[in-house]
Amino acid sequence: LAAEVRGGGMNDVDYARIRRAWETVRVDPSRQRAFADAVRDSGAGACVHPSGARDLPVRAARHDLLARQVLLGTVDDGARNPYARRGTRLALDPAVLGTSLLAVGPSGTGKTRQLVRPVVESLALQALAGQAAVIAVGAAGSQLGPDAAYDVVVRIGDPGSVYDLDLYGGTTDPDEAATLLADAFTGDVPGMDVRRAATALAQLLGPFRAVHGRFPAVPELRELLERVPGAVDGLRAALESAGHPAMLRELDARDRQHGAPGDPGAVLADRVALLDRPAFAGFFDTTAQSRLFSLRSLEHPLRVRIDLPERGHADASRMLARLLLAQFTASASARADRSLFAFLAFDDASRTLTAETVRGVQRLRSVNAGVLLTLRTLDDVPEALRTPLLGSVGCRMVFSGVTTWDGQRFAEAWGTEWVEARDVTSRTVFADQPLTRAIHAFRKLVTGKAVTTDAVTVRQVERERWSASDLANAVPPGHAVLSLTTVRGERAAPLLVRLAG
Known part of the structure; x- marks a missing residue:
C-alpha cells in the first residue's frame, strides 16, 4: 500500500475503503488472512466496491x-x-x-x-x-x-x-404492503382514513398472494379495486379450489364493504388508475420478468x-x-x-x-x-x-x-436568545453656578446646541435569532x-x- 501511495495509485476513496475493511478485521480477526491476501494481490484496488468503481466520473464539490x-x-x-x-x-x-x-x-x-x-x-x-x-x-x-x-x-x-x-418495497407481508400503499395513495386526501384504506388493500393483496404467490400488478390491482366480475370471481374460485378459508373471509369482507359509505375503494381505484397508463406499461412488474429495485x-x-x-x-x-x-x-x-x-x-x-x-x-x-x-x-x-x-x-x-x-x-423553530441591549438617553445639563451657566451659554451660542449628557443603560433582552423579516429580506x-x-x-x-x- 505504501508503494501504491508513492506511485500515485491510491486515491482518497481507496484509503477510506481499505480503512473500513481493516476496521471489520479488527472486529472479526478471522478475516485477517483474506484481507492480507486481497491487499497483497490487488494493492489499492483491494476490497473494491461490487461495481468495480474506485471513484466517481466527475466531482462537483470538495x-x-x-x-x-x-x-x-x-x-x-x-x-x-x-x-x-x-x-x-x-x-x-x-x-x-x-x-x-x-x-x-x-x-x-x-x-x-x-x-x-x-x-x-x-x-x-x-x-x-x-x-x-x-x-x-x-x-x-x-x-x-x-x-x-x-x-x-x-x-x-x-x-x-x-x-x-x-411497488411493494420488497416485502412479502400483505398487511405491510397495504399500509405502505395506502399511505402513498390516500395520505394526501383530506378526510381519508388511511387505516381503512390499508385494510381494504390488505383484503385484496392477501388473497391474491395466497393464490398466485406474488402481489398483483397494477392492472390486476385496478380490476380488483373496481370489482371487475371476471377478476373477482376468478380469484374467489381459485381460493375455494386451493382451500384458503381465511382468505375467502377477507374477500367476502371486501365485498360487503364495497360501495358502503366511507368505503375507500373508489378513491384507491382512482389512484391506481394514475399508474395504469400506457406510459407505464411494463413497469411495476411483479412476475419477475424485469430487474426490480x-x-x-x-x-x-x-x-x-x-x-x-x-x-x-x-x-x-x-x-x-x-x-x-x-x-x-x-x-x-x-x-x-x-x-x-x-x-x-x-x-x-x-x-x-x-x-x-x-x-x-x-x-x-x-x-x-x-x-x-x-x-x-x-x-x-x-x-x-x-x-x-x-x-x-x-x-x-x-x-x-x-x-x-x-x-x-x-x-x-429557531426560537429566541438573550442579547445585550444598550439604550443611550441624552438629557440637557442645567448648571447651578453662574460661571458654569455662562460657559454653557457661550457654548450654545457657538455650537447652536444645548449642553447635554448621555446616560447608557445596559440590559439583557430576549430576541429572535432570525426574524421572519430578516429571513425574507436580509x-x-x-x-x-x-x-x-x-x-x-x-x-x-x-x-x-x-x-x-
Whole structure:
C-alpha cells in the first residue's frame, strides 16, 4: 500500500475503503488472512466496491472522505454570525445528516446545485468506500450527476430503463404492503382514513398472494379495486379450489364493504388508475420478468437514482414520491445490519409528506439513516404538518428569497436568545453656578446646541435569532441560513452561510 501511495495509485476513496475493511478485521480477526491476501494481490484496488468503481466520473464539490464531509460553504463574515464562527468553513457529514435536513427556497436559488448534488455526491463516494447507501429522487432531467455515478438508475415511464421499481418495497407481508400503499395513495386526501384504506388493500393483496404467490400488478390491482366480475370471481374460485378459508373471509369482507359509505375503494381505484397508463406499461412488474429495485436493498452500499416523470405525469410522480419515502422509512428501520448510513435525497419533496412519513422521519436518527427534503415553499406541505415537520428534522436551511410567512415558521423553530441591549438617553445639563451657566451659554451660542449628557443603560433582552423579516429580506443571493443538530444532540445556532460555487 505504501508503494501504491508513492506511485500515485491510491486515491482518497481507496484509503477510506481499505480503512473500513481493516476496521471489520479488527472486529472479526478471522478475516485477517483474506484481507492480507486481497491487499497483497490487488494493492489499492483491494476490497473494491461490487461495481468495480474506485471513484466517481466527475466531482462537483470538495470532499474530505477521512472526515466523511462535503464542503457546503463559508460562514459569512458579518455581524449576524458569532465572532468565533465568522469566516470558517462549513461542511455536512452523516453525524448531522442523520437527523435529516429540510431546505426551503424558491426556484433558482441553487437548492439542487449547491445542496442536493454535493450531498448525494458525498454519499456516493462513501458508498464506494463501503460506508453508505444513497438514493436520489428527482424529476427526469434533474442535475443529480451522470448515470455512470450510480449503480442503479430507475427511469419510471422510460421504455429504455434497465431497472424497474418494486411497488411493494420488497416485502412479502400483505398487511405491510397495504399500509405502505395506502399511505402513498390516500395520505394526501383530506378526510381519508388511511387505516381503512390499508385494510381494504390488505383484503385484496392477501388473497391474491395466497393464490398466485406474488402481489398483483397494477392492472390486476385496478380490476380488483373496481370489482371487475371476471377478476373477482376468478380469484374467489381459485381460493375455494386451493382451500384458503381465511382468505375467502377477507374477500367476502371486501365485498360487503364495497360501495358502503366511507368505503375507500373508489378513491384507491382512482389512484391506481394514475399508474395504469400506457406510459407505464411494463413497469411495476411483479412476475419477475424485469430487474426490480427494492428499497429492501439498503443493507448494501448502493448508489441509486430514481427519475420521476414529473413533466407528463405530475400526480403519479407525487404519489410515487410518497411511496418511496414511506418505503424508505420502513426499510431503514427494518434493517438487520445498520452499520451502513442510509440516506434518501429528494430534489423536490412538494406534496410528498404525510402524517405517517413525518413520524417515520423522526425515527430515522436512531437507525443510522436520514433524509434530505427540499421545498419551494412550506405551502407545499399540508398546514397541519408544517410544525411537526420542522420539529422532526434536526437541520433546517432557508435560502434567499423566501416569503415572510415561511420565514415566520423557521423563526419560531429557531426560537429566541438573550442579547445585550444598550439604550443611550441624552438629557440637557442645567448648571447651578453662574460661571458654569455662562460657559454653557457661550457654548450654545457657538455650537447652536444645548449642553447635554448621555446616560447608557445596559440590559439583557430576549430576541429572535432570525426574524421572519430578516429571513425574507436580509439573506443575500447565494447565501442561506442553516442550523445543524447532530445525532448526539449537539446543536449549532442558525448561521448565515455563503454557499460554495
